[in-house]
Amino acid sequence: MAKNRRVDIKAILGDSDLRRKLMVSTIRATQAREGIETTEEQADRAYYVVTEAERTAFFALEPFRGGKRGRRDERHETFVRALRHATSDVRHDVARRDFAAIDGSPLAYLRVRIIAPVFRESPALDPAVGIAAQGLATAADGRFVRYFWEVPAHAQGHGRPWVAFAKGGPFSRFYADVFLVVNWRENGADIRALGKGRVQNDQYYFKPGMTWPLRTQRGFNLRMLPEGCIFGHKGPAILDIDPRKALYVLGIANSAPAEFILSGLMSFGSWEVGVVKRLPIPKASVEQMQRISRLTQSIYDTKRRWDTGNEVATSFVCPWVLQARNARSFSETLVSAHAAEEEGEEQIEAMYSDLNEESYRLYGIADEKRALIEAALGERAPEILWADMERRTAEQKRMEHVWRLLSYMVKRVLEADEDGIVPFQSLIGDAGLLDRIHNEVATLFPNQDANQVEVEITNELKRVVKGYKRASSIGEWLEDVFFDYHASLYKKRPIIWHIASSQGRAPQGFGVLCHYHRFDANRMAKLRAGYLREAIETFRREAALANQSGHAEARIEWQAKLEETLALDSKLQAVQEGRFEGPEGGATDYRILTPWKAPEDRPKGWAPDIDDGVKVNIEPLQKAGVLRIRRVV
DNA sequence: TAGGGGTAACTATGAATCCT
């Protein structure tokens, strides 16, 4: 893709000579387009008048419009009086430089001239093709909103306690995963009971439509809203759309000319409902409509298909590298995953460019005006397939693929495990994590030699790539890198918890991975009485053995592991009991302190309520310092 | 009640700088 940097506007405007030169030539060019010959001198004089004269007058005539309560329109008279300074509070003289400070203001008049015909010829989105409305505001998102992975799948869906919730989110046109859920027990009884939130337009909840993030600096971006979701105040929606026109509207609204029109309508940095309602939707022939719809559908499909490889998307199937076909080695797999991404991205770029072409045509905007619009829009956010990895190098993407694969294998191991607790080292009757990962490799790469794949994975992990911690083996990666990566992939709401006897990259005497969904009071007891007890006994035995056989160094090593693990056990005991001393919520308060629950309703000891979310439940473990990384939330 | 608006705070990122 060609790199075209934007002109440094600030530098030009900061230099008065440059500014003058630029403006004088622009004035002459603009006049010439209207068929008026202008000499350099004349243009220079005009420039002097509007800039050096320093002030621009604004007249606030709106209050004199009349009409409403049978009052006469007095704007003319007021205007004349204001010219003579006969009235106050009507005329406002504003310094030119203040005016210029408002982003885009120099283009406002131009904008009106360009888009006025569009408004005359095309009906507004609402009510012509659908209705636009704000949605649910919980007023306590921390209490009512979760990432979908935080709550069990069987509790999610329309008619269940947790419902998919579209509330803005990162920039993405056409398609965006709805990765949040909102507590909608008994029709949102808890949210309504709190009384602070706003349950608005709920007759439209669960209907299919489109939604957009209210505030984004990267431009207007509309996406499909699947059936069965609730939409939010800051994630408003367009609903009740004729299904035959839905894709057409989605395509048009995401086009460059639509963004230009919308940005002319917005007064502040929000794509308010009122702004989107007024977007003119051009009339189109059946063929034109089909063409736009086809392009839109293709971009949507491509983006959605890509998301099936994203572990933290609701549509996840398996990571991208496992979707690669016909690869004979792991490194070929990586190459093919990258090729698939590049190909998809090229396709959506091309389709988006076609869509823009078609949209300009439908809006009746010809080349000359189009050039002005494109200049005003500047460089628009490109269509990107792997948005999380925008502006990353091929090396970084390659490493990300490797980490995602390992992450997926850990997830599978934890989900398959009967108690959801997997120790790093093998204990009696329980294979260690590394062995199980090995089995996963064999299962997931049935046509390749598992050992060979592991060697290749290890070679990848050894590479030095910016932003990725180097690891010299899969085991090291699992111990030192996995949890940190998992916590950031899962946006500080990890569901696999790495409990260890030491933090950071220090070698761990003892470590386990626990699946948060199943890590209840019983599993905590089992962790201590089973896994930890067994490790402690082993370390004690080995220390004694080493002592007997005179291996002083080995004895010291086993002794250190033993002490570390005993310390871990006593920290876990504090969490298990919900011990607290000192001030409430202080550093030595190891209770689960659900902020929205009264002290008597909070869990007693380690009895986490999954509905309270990861943030609240992981806190005591973090405080006790039993997690592999110091800070998760 | 619903739409609109202001702004502090948070978060991710990347460059610069410091530390070992």
Add this chain to the structure above:
DNA sequence: AGGATTCATAGTTACCCCTA
């Protein structure tokens, strides 16, 4: 040199309030 830390910035979110 490589990692950790700091700082600045842009983009986004949370919270609160106003008004028709």
